[in-house]
Amino acid sequence: MxxxxxxxxxxxxxxxxxxxxxxxxxxxxxxxxxxxxxxxxxxxxxxxxxxxxxxxxxxxxxxxxxxxxxxxxxxxxxxxxxxxxxxxxxYSNENHIQQQLQIEIEKNLQLQNELNNQKQEYEEQLQNLKEQNLQEQDELNENLKAEIVKQENLKQMLKSQEEQIKQLSDQKTELIEQLAMELKKTRNFRAGNG
The missing domain is CATH 3.10.100.10 (Mannose-Binding Protein A, subunit A)
Structure with missing residues (x-):
């Protein structure tokens, strides 16, 4: 100027x-x-x-x-x-350099602030994802426990039914044997009276 x-x-x-x-x-x-x-x-x-x-x-x-x-x-x-x-x-070289340096420092500070803000946002998002993951994992664990309880109940029911089937099978065998004896007695009685 x-x-x-x-x-x-x-x-x-x-x-x-x-x-x-x-x-x-x-x-x-x-x-x-x-x-x-x-x-x-x-x-x-x-x-x-x-x-x-x-x-x-x-x-x-x-x-x-x-x-x-x-x-x-x-x-x-x-x-x-x-x-x-x-x-x-x-502008003197020194002043110009200082001004350029100040501009660069301000840019770097602004970038640092932006990076810090992004870092904070990412950390918050990561924390939210961790909490969500833990909550989902807790729900899965609860569902798994409930499923295990159901399977145990089914095993007990199956075992109980197997025992009932065995008892019925034993009763059937016993009835067949009793019927066979009765039939034999009846045949022997008829053959002796005959």
């Missing part, structure tokens, strides 16, 4: 308010990009220059450095810092 009518310190302050720094031209590509921007706003600029983030340090030796990093660069086209001009702000 570019603005006009500020001293270097005012420009730096305006950028700081936006959590940015005055632009620092460290590459040829950035120089060309900034040159295109200046050409676009040349009417607003009225031929004035734009402040950058470079400063002149005098101690221990006079150097020209970028304000945000202290990195040295070669001097060109310096103006009095109290004169009014335009400026261009940019």
């Amino acid at each position: 570019g603005y006009f009518g500020f001293t270097w310190l005012e420009s730096q302050d305006e950028c700081s308010k936006r959590d940015m720094i005055l632009v620092e031209i460290k590459t040829k590509d950035k120089f060309l990009e900034l040159t295109k921007l200046i050409e676009k706003v040349v009417d607003k600029n009225e031929g004035k220059y734009l402040w950058t983030g470079g400063i002149r340090e005098k101690l221990p030796v006079e150097n020209f450095v970028w304000h945000s990093t202290g990195e040295k660069f070669t001097y060109s086209n310096w103006f009095n810092c109290l004169s009014k001009s335009g400026f261009v702000c940019e």
Whole structure:
């Protein structure tokens, strides 16, 4: 973003308010990009220059450095810092990285919260399924016990019926033997009376 009518310190302050720094031209590509921007706003600029983030340090030796990093660069086209001009702000690499990091942290926190919520939902579903499974298993056990009792009752009834059949069979055999004796007696009696 570019603005006009500020001293270097005012420009730096305006950028700081936006959590940015005055632009620092460290590459040829950035120089060309900034040159295109200046050409676009040349009417607003009225031929004035734009402040950058470079400063002149005098101690221990006079150097020209970028304000945000202290990195040295070669001097060109310096103006009095109290004169009014335009400026261009940019995010510092550190601020940009911190912002990107914060965005990633927030994304990760959001993902973690979503995962925790899903985990809680899955745990609740799993608990419900376990309880349902236990309830069904209890019902199956009760049904199995009832079926076992029925089978025991049927076995006892079958045993009782087998005993009754044996008793009836024994009674039948006894009756047949008695009838055979009676028949024999009757034949002997007839043969003796005859």
